[in-house]
Amino acid sequence: MENAFSDRITDVPKSFIREILKVTIDHSIISFAGGLPNRQFFPVKGLQKAANDVFDEAGSEILQYANSEGYLGLRRFIADRYRQQEGLDIPVEDILITTGSQQGLDLLGKTFLNEGDDLIIEEPGYLGAIQAFSLYRPRFHPVPVREGGMDTATLARVLQERHPKLLYTVTNFQNPSGISYTDENRRSVAHLIQGHSCLVIQDDPYGDLRFSGSRRISFKKLLPDNTVLLGSFSKTVAPALRLGWLVAQPHIMEKVIVAKQAADLHTDYFAQRVLHRFLRDNDIDAHIATIVRQYGKQKEAMVGAIREFFPTGVHSTNPDGGMFLWVTLPEGMSSLRLFEAAIAQKVAFVPGTPFYVDRKDTNTLRLNFSCSDEPTIVEGIRRLGDSIKKLL
Amino acid sequence: MENAFSDRITDVPKSFIREILKVTIDHSIISFAGGLPNRQFFPVKGLQKAANDVFDEAGSEILQYANSEGYLGLRRFIADRYRQQEGLDIPVEDILITTGSQQGLDLLGKTFLNEGDDLIIEEPGYLGAIQAFSLYRPRFHPVPVREGGMDTATLARVLQERHPKLLYTVTNFQNPSGISYTDENRRSVAHLIQGHSCLVIQDDPYGDLRFSGSRRISFKKLLPDNTVLLGSFSKTVAPALRLGWLVAQPHIMEKVIVAKQAADLHTDYFAQRVLHRFLRDNDIDAHIATIVRQYGKQKEAMVGAIREFFPTGVHSTNPDGGMFLWVTLPEGMSSLRLFEAAIAQKVAFVPGTPFYVDRKDTNTLRLNFSCSDEPTIVEGIRRLGDSIKKLL
Numbered sequence: 001m002e003n004a005f006s007d008r009i010t011d012v013p014k015s016f017i018r019e020i021l022k023v024t025i026d027h028s029i030i031s032f033a034g035g036l037p038n039r040q041f042f043p044v045k046g047l048q049k050a051a052n053d054v055f056d057e058a059g060s061e062i063l064q065y066a067n068s069e070g071y072l073g074l075r076r077f078i079a080d081r082y083r084q085q086e087g088l089d090i091p092v093e094d095i096l097i098t099t100g101s102q103q104g105l106d107l108l109g110k111t112f113l114n115e116g117d118d119l120i121i122e123e124p125g126y127l128g129a130i131q132a133f134s135l136y137r138p139r140f141h142p143v144p145v146r147e148g149g150m151d152t153a154t155l156a157r158v159l160q161e162r163h164p165k166l167l168y169t170v171t172n173f174q175n176p177s178g179i180s181y182t183d184e185n186r187r188s189v190a191h192l193i194q195g196h197s198c199l200v201i202q203d204d205p206y207g208d209l210r211f212s213g214s215r216r217i218s219f220k221k222l223l224p225d226n227t228v229l230l231g232s233f234s235k236t237v238a239p240a241l242r243l244g245w246l247v248a249q250p251h252i253m254e255k256v257i258v259a260k261q262a263a264d265l266h267t268d269y270f271a272q273r274v275l276h277r278f279l280r281d282n283d284i285d286a287h288i289a290t291i292v293r294q295y296g297k298q299k300e301a302m303v304g305a306i307r308e309f310f311p312t313g314v315h316s317t318n319p320d321g322g323m324f325l326w327v328t329l330p331e332g333m334s335s336l337r338l339f340e341a342a343i344a345q346k347v348a349f350v351p352g353t354p355f356y357v358d359r360k361d362t363n364t365l366r367l368n369f370s371c372s373d374e375p376t377i378v379e380g381i382r383r384l385g386d387s388i389k390k391l392l
Numbered sequence: 393m394e395n396a397f398s399d400r401i402t403d404v405p406k407s408f409i410r411e412i413l414k415v416t417i418d419h420s421i422i423s424f425a426g427g428l429p430n431r432q433f434f435p436v437k438g439l440q441k442a443a444n445d446v447f448d449e450a451g452s453e454i455l456q457y458a459n460s461e462g463y464l465g466l467r468r469f470i471a472d473r474y475r476q477q478e479g480l481d482i483p484v485e486d487i488l489i490t491t492g493s494q495q496g497l498d499l500l501g502k503t504f505l506n507e508g509d510d511l512i513i514e515e516p517g518y519l520g521a522i523q524a525f526s527l528y529r530p531r532f533h534p535v536p537v538r539e540g541g542m543d544t545a546t547l548a549r550v551l552q553e554r555h556p557k558l559l560y561t562v563t564n565f566q567n568p569s570g571i572s573y574t575d576e577n578r579r580s581v582a583h584l585i586q587g588h589s590c591l592v593i594q595d596d597p598y599g600d601l602r603f604s605g606s607r608r609i610s611f612k613k614l615l616p617d618n619t620v621l622l623g624s625f626s627k628t629v630a631p632a633l634r635l636g637w638l639v640a641q642p643h644i645m646e647k648v649i650v651a652k653q654a655a656d657l658h659t660d661y662f663a664q665r666v667l668h669r670f671l672r673d674n675d676i677d678a679h680i681a682t683i684v685r686q687y688g689k690q691k692e693a694m695v696g697a698i699r700e701f702f703p704t705g706v707h708s709t710n711p712d713g714g715m716f717l718w719v720t721l722p723e724g725m726s727s728l729r730l731f732e733a734a735i736a737q738k739v740a741f742v743p744g745t746p747f748y749v750d751r752k753d754t755n756t757l758r759l760n761f762s763c764s765d766e767p768t769i770v771e772g773i774r775r776l777g778d779s780i781k782k783l784l
Contacts, residue, residue, distance in 0.1 A: 004557060004589065006528070009503045009647045042455040048447040055440040063434040063630035099491050099634075099656040106655045110527060111401045132654040135502060136398075165396060197396065238455035240661035242491075255401045262524040263498045264491040268660045269632035 008135045023343060030380035032367040033348040035175065035323070041291045042238045043278065050277035058273065066269035068261050070097025070245070074276040078231065078245055086218050094247050096256060097267045101205055101232040101244030105132035108166070108201060108228065110259040111252070113138045118164035122150065124326070124355035124364065126175050126203065129168050138166075140357040145177060147317065149185030156192050166199050171216070173206040173322025176355045176366035180320055183216050190222035198226070199252075205232040205244075208288050210321035211296030220247070228252065233275060235323070236288050241271045295323065301374040302367065302381060309385030311392060316367075323370040326352075329363040329388065336361050338391055347383040400527045415735060422772035424759040425740040427567065427715070433683045434630045435670065442669035450665065458661035460653050462489025462637070466668040470623065470637055478610050486639050488648060491659045493597055493624040493636030497524035500558070500593060500620065502651040503644070505530050510556035514542065516718070516747035516756065518567050518595065521560050530558075532749040537569060539709065541577030548584050558591050563608070565598040565714025568747045568758035572712055575608050582614035590618070591644075597624040597636075598714035600680050603688030605712040612639070620644065625667060627715070628680050633663040687715065693766040694759065694773060701777030703784060708759075715762040718744075721755040721780065728753050730783055739775040 023029075054062050069075070075095040082088040098104045105128065113119065113136035121130065123142035130140070141158045144151040150169070158164060171181045181189070193200060202219045219227040229247035237243075248256055260266070299319060306316050306327075313330040327349075329335060335351035342348060352364030369377060415421075446454050461467070467487040474480040490496045497520065505511065505528035513522065515534035522532070533550045536543040542561070550556060561581075563573045573581070585592060594611045611619040621639035629635075640648055652658070691711060698708050698719075705722040719741075721727060727743035734740060744756030761769060 004504070005647055006502065006504055006506050006509075008506075009650060036457055039452040039456050042452040044447060044451050044455065047455070048444065051443045051447070052440065055436060055443070059436050060431040060434040063436065063439070063632045064431050065428055065626075065631045099660070102654075103656045110398065112396070112398055114398050114400075117398075128654075128657070131650075135651065135654050234457075238662075239457045240455045242656055242658070242660045255397055258401060258523075259527065262494075262520075262527050263655065264495045264634060265520070266634070268491075268634045268663055270630075271660055271663060 008137055011134065011137065023348065029343070029346045029348050030372065030376055030383065031348045032369070032372065032380060033350050034368050034371055036371055037235050037239060037323070038291070038294070038370050041287075041294070043282065043287060046278050046282050047238065047274060050281065051274045053281070054273045054277050062270050062273045064269070066266050068257055068266045070095070070267055071269065071272040071276055073280075074272050075245075077276060077279050086215065086221075088218060088220055090247055094249060094253060096246045096248070096253060096260060097272060098244045098246050098260070099264055099267045100234065100239075100242040101203060101230045101246075102128055102132065103263065104230040104244055104246040105129050105203075106135075107246065107256050107259045107263065109133045109136040111255045112165055112199070118162040120155070120158055120164050120167040120198070121357065122169055122174065123357075124176050124352060125168070125357075126170055127354050129203070130357060133168070142357055145174065145179050147179060149179070149181035150189050152185070152188045152192060155189060159192055159196050159198065163196065164198050166201060167193065168201045168203065169219075170203045170205070171219070172204055173209065173319050173324070175206070175322070176324055176350070176352070177326035178317045178319030178322055178324045179326070180213075181216065186217055186219065186222060190219060193223060193226070200227045201230065202227055203230040205230075205235050206322035208236050209292055209295060209323070211292055211299060213320040225249070236284065236291070237275060237278065241268070241275060243267065243271055243275055292321070295370055298369045298372065298374060298377055299325070301377045302369045305378045305381035309382045311385070311389050314388060323368055325367050325369065327365045327367060329365070330392070331363060333363045333388075333391060334361050335363060335365045338365070338387060341387040341391055342384055345383040345387050347380045347387070349384070400529055403526065403529065415740065421735070421738045421740050422764065422768055422775065423740045424761070424764065424772060425742050426760050426763055428763055429627050429631060429715070430683070430686070430762050433679075433686070435674065435679060438670050438674050439630065439666060442673065443666045445673070446665045446669050454662050454665045456661070458658050460649055460658045462487070462659055463661065463664040463668055465672075466664050467637075469668060469671050478607065478613075480610060480612055482639055486641060486645060488638045488640070488645065488652060489659045489664060490636045490638050490652070491656060492626060492631075492634040493595060493622045493638075494520055494524065495655065496622040496636055496638040497521050497595075498527075499638065499648050499651045499655065501525045501528040503647045504557055504591070510554040512547070512550055512556050512559040512590070513749065514561055514566065515749075516568050516744060517560070517749075518562055519746050521595070522749060525560070534749055537566065537571050539571060541571070541573035542581050544577070544580045544584060547581060551584055551588050551590065555588065556590050558593060559585065560593045560595065561611075562595045562597070563611070564596055565601065565711050565716070567598070567714070568716055568742070568744070569718035570709045570711030570714055570716050571718070572605075573608065578609055578611065578614060582611060585615060585618070592619045593622065594619055595622040597622075597627050600628050601684055601687060601715070602713035603684055603691060617641070628676065628683070629667060629670065633660070633667060635659065635663060635667055684713070687762055690761045690764065690766060690769055691717070693769045694761045697770045697773035701774045703777070703781050706780060715760055717759050717761065719757045719759060721757070722784070723755060725755045725780075725783060726753050727755060727757045730757070730779060733779040733783055734776055737775040737779050739772045739779070741776070
């Protein structure tokens, strides 16, 4: 029997990255295509002890239905951390625990977007956000991000012409580009948005993974009444737990909670209690410092190898943190064709295309440096450099 | 600054049950208002051991991002159980692990419903489904359920007039009514649906909690090409883990997976591995039998006390399983007024109103029997009987 699907689901294309990742299952391929944190840093022993301790101490309580907002202890930890690290005073009532920060995107789409509503997205932008918002069928307005942040001339024009409802941004070590917004750029963006009823969604899964430079100002400080924050424990503790959070003012939170209840009632309470216990009993900053040290070395290895092995005319970003860097090939060179050539050389990456809302091909690509050791990175970049040279 | 919310979120009323549950926090009140499984049966030791074992044996693997479909071992367990218990041959590829079965509702709404699409819901019907589907703004067509199942005359009319896309049903020990569909009723419903392109969503969170009678035929057998199944571990193991599942044929699953990825990438993989290990190493049927024995006794106590203490003219269901029974007061008596009178007598329940899509008041109410021991049930029903008599 024929089933008539919704228009929204019929619109969404098959995941490009999923198809690519299938190719890279071959273990002889050096893959910079993934987007995973390095599992060697997952605190297995710490989480195991935390699980045992909460089972011993709280028993059946951690297995019952719980409130939709999330475990108060975990929300307090998040509030304390915003205070210490960013000087932000966030009431715990403004914090919702989400089933990963991906769910935050879906809940915000559900809460704000009618079909055809205007939404600003970075170009290139985070693929998971493009997918989540796509299901609510908005009009996407891509605004370029470059070294230092968002292109303010384009932003000013889109704000003026379209009065968009939402602006989605990953301001620190963005996925896919590794770009961070400077303080100056953030202030310019905030200045342009002021006076518009455009809500800024600042997604910050990588903010803690900083190798160099110093913390930048949050949009929550610049536009306190008009910023929603998303955060995640996936890159600092472990992604499997699917624990993230969303910060919004009460009049927004009231609606988001309705969407959360309809979506899954509440986030896994057992996982929340285990994570909270782990965070309480361990030095999370020391743990993050260990990750950052290694990711920083791997990034340096990648940037160094790019300088050595890529031909002139190829540009790459040099991120201060995160897990990715972004390569721009000479004008007119296809990253899809390069992908084929690179696979033949046993090295993989993600072509830029899926990070744009409207491109069939691009001369850009994303490289992940969190999951390969330094010698592997050097060898992979050498092979990729060879592939580029062959296409020139 | 004013934020313009989506139409869908503005439509949803504040949760009625949430407001009621606030009243019942007072510990001197005997509450039949909740909808929780009894925490005394949560397998704390078994899950603790399972968590330790998977940490010891699989280490960091259980903490990494995982596939959207869910852990293969857990999906195999579910497929095996369908085969053993219902004689259903479900390929593992047709099973998706969801973040509780509530998420299944949201994913199906997202996958199928355009605004204004026609959807059949039971009357009274499961509140969480009404809320989840509401966000996709369908037209609800309530079809009454009575002792023995769905009113087929109304169903036939709605199918003929509206050609609805979906029919949502809880066929075993329904929440809120405790009603089960007889085999005969299921066959009649299936016969009426045959030839229509109406997809049946059979939600079965309580099916394993049977005190009496024997297992009935699944819609998946009667309408194999046009049934989606939802299941849950919340009532048989523990709800905090938020682990449920969805069964759909490949052409539907392909779309549901897109919705799942946008919603939260995948369900907590750590929780999936712990649950799977628990199910592998323990006798789940013996565990369920223990729960069923106690719930059955509590149901008997409630039904007995109703016979003793409720005045004539009050009707109640006598479920063969599950956690709830349904009371119909004499025509014209308001369950909202009874609620106030009952709270004064220190006993609480959920008035019927939220289980209908279009009522301001009703003469019906839901009583939960899973969480109170037998003496408490008898005393609570005595008080409730007194309250009813006072209103007569």
